[in-house]
Amino acid sequence: MKIESLYPPHKANMADKKDSTFKDEFLSNINIDENLISIIVAVVVIFITLGIFFLWRRKKLSRRSVLVMGLCDSGKTLLFTRLLQNKFVLTYTSMKENTGDFISNKRSLKIVDIPGHERIRAKFYDQYKLSARGIIYVIDGVTIQKELRDVAEFLYTLMTDLNSISYNLPVAIVCNKQDQTMAKGSTVIRSLLEKEMNMLRVTKTSQLQSTLDGSDKNTFLGKKDKDFSFDHLYPLKVEFMETCAMNKNADNPPDLESVMSWLAKVA
Template identity: 45%
Template sequence: MEEKVDLDLEDFSSEPLFDYLVKEVERDPTFLIGVFVAIAAVIITIVFWKFFVSTQTKSNSVLLVGLCDAGKTLLFSRLLSGRFTRTQTSINESSASYRAKNERGTTWTLVDLPGHESLRPQFVEKFKASARALVFVVDSAIFQKEVKDAAEFLYSLLTDGVVVKNAPTLLVACNKQDITMAKSAKLIQQQLEKELNTLRVTRSAALSSQDGSIGAAVHLGKRGKDFEFSQLPIKVEFVECSARGSKGEEGDADIEALEMSLAKL
């Protein structure tokens, strides 16, 4: 039968802690094991909790990025409220809580980042570490004219050390599909892959590092092969949408495909 250990509070208060512990161990060696187990349990709980909180805080943002006039701000408004809103070129970020349309009702912080070339880098730098997903919005109607600029911006994101390390989902939102001359998502993907492949060749000498360390540019895709989005270590999806909608200001937006993708994050 196990010997019951009675803790004498009077002895505990009058003797040094070390002496008290020595006496208890001499009386029952399992006492020391119990102390170590209790300490280990506390340490493990603290470490797990800090890791859990850090993970939840770190990757809770969905960033709307892209060139100027791609329709990011209107898409931001439609996702949040469903309403049409007249917009103008943004010079600051806008953020709000967005509830995904899934059974869990997952909530993300939706952030609309300015698309102007002179502003993009500082805002990407500010928010990239918290990105759960990057929604790269392109203007499908004039994509042919903007493909080089769009590819350069996308290249800078996909070779950023922090982005690669955190591996957010990439959703390429091919916006303005209500316009007759809009390019399809498939064609946009093919043209971006071609342009990114060219950029990879011309910029390879400028890579500061190829080891994926934080803050360093990394190699895009697989070496020795033409670039394809399927080579990336992140989930990539192209979706067609129209923030304006086929019926104009009075109608609803055509963003169901994007909402479904956001619901799967």
């Protein structure tokens, strides 16, 4: 049976035209909505990006401390005093931190002299590391060969922590007491440290693997299958420099220019 249209031919055509117009308007509205959604998404992304940038900037600006670290008798406190007061003072083993403000490029840095005694240095480091903007690691250039194991192990522990918590702070390794005849220069000290830390890395990694299923990639320093090198610690920025903070002769002032230039970059 043939079913006739409910509409006369001309009315049926009008109905089809109305349906077609409605579809066109609907599709047009969809296109407008898609464009509007794209604009809204772009604006939201911009605001989120700006928010992240300002939070990062604020966090960076809140980090105004430079931690001076190293073994006892390496010259940390004298270096601290020279930088802040530009004078020589007799120092002794500290059992608490020393703090002071250092102005560079019209910006203020808080210099924190962390005690070098092995029983308390970790406590003070944990207290100040969240505000750290950089680290100065002081080494006695005269006694480095005798204290090499301790110097390297403390530095290894420090850098492992910096690497695992993703601080990526700049580190200045200061080879101190260069005014003394028996002092080793920065090139020699760097070579000694790299060899010692290479052996430490093998030992530490083996110990970690014996207690865990596998070594955490964040605690491994340098590049695997290659001898340890400070050049392989990227994005950690490590610089070696030489100083002689001990000199009391006014005609031959202590050489702190390299440290002060480094502080200027950090500020």
